[in-house]
Amino acid sequence: MARTGRRRSGGARAGSGAQRSGAQRSGAQRRRPSRPAEQGIIPVLAGIAREVDTAVQRTPTRPGVRTKFQVVALLVREERARVMADGSLTASKREQELKRLDGVATLLARIAARDTSLLALLAEDARVSDAARTYKATVMRAGGLEPPEEPAPAEPTVTAPAARNQVVPQSVISRQLANPFLAPDFEAAAERNAARARRLAGWELLEPLFRSFEVAGPGAPACMPLPAPHSMSAALGRALMPHQAQVVEATIRGHRTFLLADEPGLGKTAQALLAAQAADAYPLLVVVPNVVKTNWAHEVELWTPSRRSTVIHGDGDRMNAFADVVIVNYEILDRHVGWLGDLGFRGMVVDEAHFIKNKGSQRSQHVLALSERIRTRSPRPLLMALTGTPLINDIEDFRAIWQLLGWIDDKQPLGKLMTALEDTGLTPADRGFSAAARAAVIDMGIVRRRKADVVADIPARRVADLPIELDGAAGRSIRAAEVALTKRLVSRYRAALEVRTGEPVEVDGVDVELARRVAAGELKDSSAKAKGENVFTMVRRIGQAKAGPAADYAAQLARNVGKVVFFAKHVDVMDQAEQTFADRGIRYASIRGDQTPKVREKNIAAFTGDPDVSIAVCSLTAAGVGLNLQVASNLVLAELSWTDAEQTQAIDRIHRIGQAEPVTAWRIIAAQTVDARIAGLIDSKSGLAARALDGASEEDTTSSTDVQLDALVGLLTDALAAEGVG
Known part of the structure; x- marks a missing residue:
């Protein structure tokens, strides 16, 4: 109404002006026809x-x-x-x-x-x-229109979306029967209701909170104050780095919610698992992307070996509901969200938490509903959101993560955050509110460190293995091929024992020397054959099966840290990765052996000079030497080499003089296949431990044949030992 009144007043002034002169009258007449259009x-x-x-x-x-x-x-x-x-x-x-x-x-x-x-x-x-x-x-x-009333937001529910797909694994039923009662704890509800808005009642607070991060000036803090750790020791002699130990120490002192936004390569997984141990937040629910869920189980074993983990695949037929850590990926959460909400978790970790930024998606609704259930049933649960990219498009991408952590709901800040805002003595109308509000949110548990911030804590370069599970028909086929290869080796070993002549050889257990001769014969036959399943074709198929997950992880890295180098041995693996990047709108440069020098230089220049080109897809053999790609500090090794020298040459493309940041090579390993055995052999023969500490290693004298032979020997001796063959 105030706007309409002002327009009418303007019209009256124009009308009175029309009586002053003919020129003004003509001007007023020219304006009058436009007046209806102004409304x-x-x-x-x-x-x-x-x-x-x-x-x-x-x-x-x-x-x-x-x-x-x-x-x-x-x-x-x-x-x-x-x-x-x-x-x-x-x-x-x-x-x-x-x-x-x-x-x-x-x-x-x-x-x-x-x-x-x-x-x-x-x-x-x-x-x-x-x-x-x-x-x-x-x-x-x-504009004179009455906006429609917004419907009240529906309360999150763990059963409404896609209820027809829900399953309850038999192991879960067994756990429920073993412990049918979960003791009620009213402390959780009391804590949520403890902070009531008084001075700020009636103020819109969420938007000013989001905007406070947008208007922060250079040098504004982005990380909560963290205590100095008393001890950095961890399980089995694995030492925490100082920046990791700070988060664990904060948990020991009672902090329970974290937005852990460290850059990739700074050990967020270890921090989360040891924080859960410090808080005794078991059973612990871990929600992750599919590509890293096997790695989470591996990290549980490394950092908290006294705790059992279980990974949910498909309908969960093989899961162990009595485990301390339950790991599930986003893609199958809709099938399990019902029973997960009732299991009695005391902690929840959401990895790559920017996946839930769209609150309207089913994935986000499930995660937020589970968080609400855990906060309702447990007095002080440990809640951790892990992401290297807390903001994707705009400030409001914070909204879902803050709600996951229980800092806000759809309408207002909650609990401790509301109390902190009240304690500032300010309102959104006051000049200093943005800085005070931003500090209050950061103190709730935002932790952000870059590699450059903790460069003294971490080695100059390191190799980080990322185990993945090969699912589907490709995974089954590869495992079947490995079983067939092992049976063939065992058969050849038994045949060699039967035809052995001369003096009997006293052997305690497996005859390792005979096993090596059998493996050498298999290797010779495999090298001579053009067709048929052997160790070389099996490793090739493993590389093809890893191409998709490796490209997925490279895409995640590129979103988190910027430029990434992707190495593969075979052209078809490179092709598949490039198609994945193209489908996701990620620009890449391809560096291959069949390119002319002019094309090669053009693609290198695009990766090093164009900020929109995020990934360099490189041939391990063609791009492993003679390149300077130090504009990146992260690379993905999608396929394994047969020697450490080839792997080291690839890492040296970014770990060069002038590299300002520590380098991390993410090695994709197909768990429970010969791929993992090959990785272990390469490491054991190359002094990887020394290289991980200071970037130095002894001259690699291991040949590819040595690794191939030892891989076959390992398959054979393990199979014989399992059968009790002596």
Whole structure:
């Protein structure tokens, strides 16, 4: 109403001015026909669109500008539908209104052409944030429209989405029968309700909290204060690095919620597992991407060997519901969310937590519902969100993670965060509120360290193994081939024993020398054969099966830390990885052996010089020497070499003089296959432990034949030992 009054006042002034002179009268008459067009929602939209047009010309486009763009687009769409359906409008009036809307739409199209990232906001499934809904209501009122009442947000439920897919593994039923009662604990509800807004009652607080991170100046803290650790020792002599021990020490002192946003390579998995041990947060639920769930089980064994872990595959037929750590991937969470909510977890870790940034997705709803159940049933659960990329598109990507941790709900801050905001003595209208609010949120448990921040803690270069499980038909086929190869070796060994002549040889257990002769014969036959299953074809198939997961992990790294180098031995593995990157809109440069020197140099320059080219896909043999790719500090080894020298040459493409950051090589290992055996042999023969500490190693004199032979010997002797052969 205030806006309408001002417009009428302006019209009266224009009318009185018309009585002053003929020139002014003609001017007033020219303005009068435009007065009706100044009323209603369309001129309001046009004005905001012009503001956005001006703002987009000053890159980068800020989140608030993106919100305005989306709201104008939504209202133009809705107003067009209303005009088309309004039977009271004459044909000429309808045409006039549609023409005015087309003018606004044309301006929006021009804006989107300038910043193409805005096009994602126009998609049918684009998320409309709470800030956008609030701003939309404001714009509608300014245009004389009454915004519809927003339906109350539905309470999260662990059974509503995709209930028809739910399963309950038999192991879970057994656990429920063994312990049918979970003691009620009312302390959890009491703690959530302890902080009631007093001075800040009635204030909109979530948007100012999000904006406080947007307006933070250079040098503003991004990490909570962390205590100095008393001890950095860990299980089986594995020592924590100082920055890792700080998080564990904070847990020992009672902190229970963390947004752990360290860069990849700084050991977030170990920090989470040892924090769970310090908090006695068992049973512990771990939600992870599929590509790393086997690695989490491996890390549980390394860092907390006294605790049992179980990995849920498919319907969970092989899981152990009595385990201390239950690991499930996002993709199958819908099948298990029901019983997971009732198991009585006392802690929850969500890895790659930026996966839940879209609160409207089923994946996010399941994760948030499980977090709510755990916070309801446990008084002080350990809740940890792990991500190297806490922000993907805008500040509101924080919303789902903060809700996961119990810092906020859909409407307001909760518990300790609300108390901290009350204690500032400020309101969002006060000048210092943003800095104080940001500090209050960070103190809730935001931990962010970069490699450069803790460079003294970590080795100059290291190899980090990432075990993966080969699922599906490819995995079954590879395991079957390995079984067939092992049986063939055992058969040859037995045949050699039977035909042995001369003096009897006293052997305690397996005759290792005979086993080596059998393995050498198999290796010779495998090298001579053009067809048939052997150790070489099996390793090749393992590489092909690892291509997809390895590319997935490289894509995650690229989103988290920037440039990544991806190494593979075979062209088909490189092809599959490049297709994965292309499908995800990730730009890459390809460096292969069949390229001309000109093409090769062009692709190297694209990776090193173009900030939009995130990944270099390199041939392990063609790009392993003579390249300088130190613009990256992370690389992925999708396939194993037969010698450590080849692997080291690849790492040296980024670990060179001038490299400012520690280098991490992520080696993708197919768990429970000969791939893992080969990795162990390479490491044992190359002094990997020394290299991991200081980047130095003895000259590698191991030949590829040595590793191939020892891999076959290991398969044979393990099979014979399992059968009790002596």
